[in-house]
Amino acid sequence: MNIFRLAGDLSHLLAVIILLLKIWKTRSCAGISGKSQILFAITYIARYLDLVTTFVSLYNTVMKMIFISASLATLYLMYVKFRATYDSNHDSFRIEFLLIPCALLALVINHEFTVLEVMWTFSIYLESVAILPQLFMVSKTGEAESITSHYLFALGSYRALYILNWIYRYAVEGHHDFIAIVAGIVQTILYCDFFYLYITKVLKGKKLQLPA
Numbered sequence: 001m002n003i004f005r006l007a008g009d010l011s012h013l014l015a016v017i018i019l020l021l022k023i024w025k026t027r028s029c030a031g032i033s034g035k036s037q038i039l040f041a042i043t044y045i046a047r048y049l050d051l052v053t054t055f056v057s058l059y060n061t062v063m064k065m066i067f068i069s070a071s072l073a074t075l076y077l078m079y080v081k082f083r084a085t086y087d088s089n090h091d092s093f094r095i096e097f098l099l100i101p102c103a104l105l106a107l108v109i110n111h112e113f114t115v116l117e118v119m120w121t122f123s124i125y126l127e128s129v130a131i132l133p134q135l136f137m138v139s140k141t142g143e144a145e146s147i148t149s150h151y152l153f154a155l156g157s158y159r160a161l162y163i164l165n166w167i168y169r170y171a172v173e174g175h176h177d178f179i180a181i182v183a184g185i186v187q188t189i190l191y192c193d194f195f196y197l198y199i200t201k202v203l204k205g206k207k208l209q210l211p212a
Contacts, residue, residue, distance in 0.1 A: 001059075002165060002168050002169070002172075004161050004162070004164040004165035004168050005161075005162070005165040007161045008157075008158050008159070008161035008162045008164075008165055009063060009158075011154050011155075011157045011158040011161055012067070012154075012155070012158035013063070013066065014154045015151050015152075015154035015155040015158060016066070016067065016070045016071075016074075018147065018150055018151045018154060019032070019074060019151045020070060020073065020074060020077070022145075022147045022148065022151065023074070023077045023078070023082065024077070027082060027085070028082060028085040029077060029078045029082050029085050029086050030085050030086075030087060030145075031087070031137075031138075031141070031145050031148045032078065032086075032134070032148065033091045033093070033133040033134040033136075033137045034075070034078045034079060034086055034088070034091055035091050035093050035095050035133035035134075035137075036130055036131055036132070036133040036134040036137075037071065037074050037075055037078060038075065038095065039095055039098065039099075039126060039129075039130035039133070040071050040127070040130050041068075041071035041072060041074075041075055042099075042123075042126060043123045043126045043127045043130055044064075044067045044068045044071050044123070045068060046119040046120070046122055046123040046126070047119070047120055047123035047124070047127075048064040048067070048068060049115075049116055049119055049120075050116055050120075051064055051065070053116070087137075087141075090137050090140050090141050091133065091137050092136075092140075093132060093133035093136045093137070095133060098126065098129050098130070098132065099126070102122055102125040102126045102129070103122055105122075105125050106118050106119075106121040106122035106125055109121070109179065110179070111179065121179060124179055124180055124183045125179075125183055127183070127187065128183040128184065128186045128187040128190075129186070129187070129190070131152070131155065131156075131187070131190060131191070132190065134152065135152075135190065135194065138152075138194075152191070152194055153194070153195070155191075156188065156191035156194065156195060159184050159187045159188050159191070160188050160191075162184055163181070163184050163185065163188060166180065166181050166184070
């Protein structure tokens, strides 16, 4: 554990809290991509299958359970409790175009060809592109609420901080994970345009608008 890893985890947790509070307080999931939330739920479940086989620490276990539970709670709110507010017309990204390539890539490029390792690798690949349906939805509607923008910024910051974590670990421990680093860089790149617009508009009190 180092300061970058801890900050990344807290940023990730903040993103999850922001999203759940946004849906619960407004009683609406408008502007939120259910497709992205499905991909995140699959990501967490696939990655944390080791919950039943390996104990690392109480912190590790609690965080894993929080992310799985929060992702499933988000899906419940979106597809059951507040289903009438879900904008399925604009949330039209074909997630099979992400799921299938990520699954195939995990079978071909992994550290070890075991069930847990392949599923972990699949989750790393999938997380790097899971935000695409959300960004596609924001681009399609042309704008995003400030609270949705805060959620996206916190989520993007989490991965950017993890890149710093990997750099730190390589410098201090000599440890590196090529698969996680490349996937993390890809994920961060996807947020670059959003980061720029967030800093130049949202933080100045303007509504985030993206080109359709």
